[in-house]
Amino acid sequence: AQSVTQPDIHITVSEGASLELRCNYSYGATPYLFWYVQSPGQGLQLLLKYFSGDTLVQGIKGFEAEFKRSQSSFNLRKPSVHWSDAAEYFCAVGAGRGNAGNMLTFGGGTRLMVKP
Amino acid sequence: DSGVTQTPKHLITATGQRVTLRCSPRSGDLSVYWYQQSLDQGLQFLIQYYNGEERAKGNILERFSAQQFPDLHSELNLSSLELGDSALYFCASSSRQGTYEQYFGPGTRLTVT
Numbered sequence: 001a002q003s004v005t006q007p008d009i010h011i012t013v014s015e016g017a018s019l020e021l022r023c024n025y026s027y028g029a030t031p032y033l034f035w036y037v038q039s040p041g042q043g044l045q046l047l048l049k050y051f052s053g054d055t056l057v058q059g060i061k062g063f064e065a066e067f068k069r070s071q072s073s074f075n076l077r078k079p080s081v082h083w084s085d086a087a088e089y090f091c092a093v094g095a096g097r098g099n100a101g102n103m104l105t106f107g108g109g110t111r112l113m114v115k116p
Numbered sequence: 117d118s119g120v121t122q123t124p125k126h127l128i129t130a131t132g133q134r135v136t137l138r139c140s141p142r143s144g145d146l147s148v149y150w151y152q153q154s155l156d157q158g159l160q161f162l163i164q165y166y167n168g169e170e171r172a173k174g175n176i177l178e179r180f181s182a183q184q185f186p187d188l189h190s191e192l193n194l195s196s197l198e199l200g201d202s203a204l205y206f207c208a209s210s211s212r213q214g215t216y217e218q219y220f221g222p223g224t225r226l227t228v229t
Contacts, residue, residue, distance in 0.1 A: 026228075043222040053219065090159065094216030102147065104151075109158065
């Protein structure tokens with residue numbers, strides 16, 4: 001069965017500093033990978049996705065992620081963090097194929113705090 | 117705004133009761149998914165419907181059921197509620213079978229007292 005691990009439960013960075021959030025997945029086939037962000041009291045917003053092709057994918061709000069098959073990782077990065085990026089970030093893998101459904105399996109999330 | 121709407125936003129009810137959560141997918145989306153987010157279990161997939169038919173089931177309790185109507189809106193029914201059912205329930209939608217790109221609604225926060 002598929003699984004996603006986000007090793008860091010909390011991360012604090014200073015505004016303007018760079019950010020990397022870690023994600024490791026376990027899935028037998030080629031994974032479909034996602035990063036979502038959840039602001040307090042809000043739903044989940046899709047930041048970016050990887051299906052195939054270029055292993056470095058760009059997303060919204062200046063985020064990017066790199067798929068590394070050899071490390072089973074899909075880490076999220078941002079070169080300069082803004083105070084408004086404070087939120088919880090979820091990595092997810094798409095499981096199921098064909099008519100077996102398209103559910104997402106989520107990691108436990110990483111809560112990002114931004115220091116002024 | 118993802119285009120997915122959920123009602124109600126908040127729901128407070130007592131143990132043993134039954135509630136219905138409603139979801140309207142994005143215009144044109146045929147798939148609807150339900151997820152539960154709780155502090156101890158995290159975000160868990162419950163069930164998926166595609167064009168009115170159940171497509172996949174996850175960790176959904178027997179006390180819970182769902183359906184998708186001809187107009188593509190979906191309802192999640194939770195019965196014999198327990199304290200542990202308190203959670204945020206999300207609905208998501210996607211455009212077609214085979215795609216994993218899901219767009220989430222704002223959620224319904226259920227509190228069971």
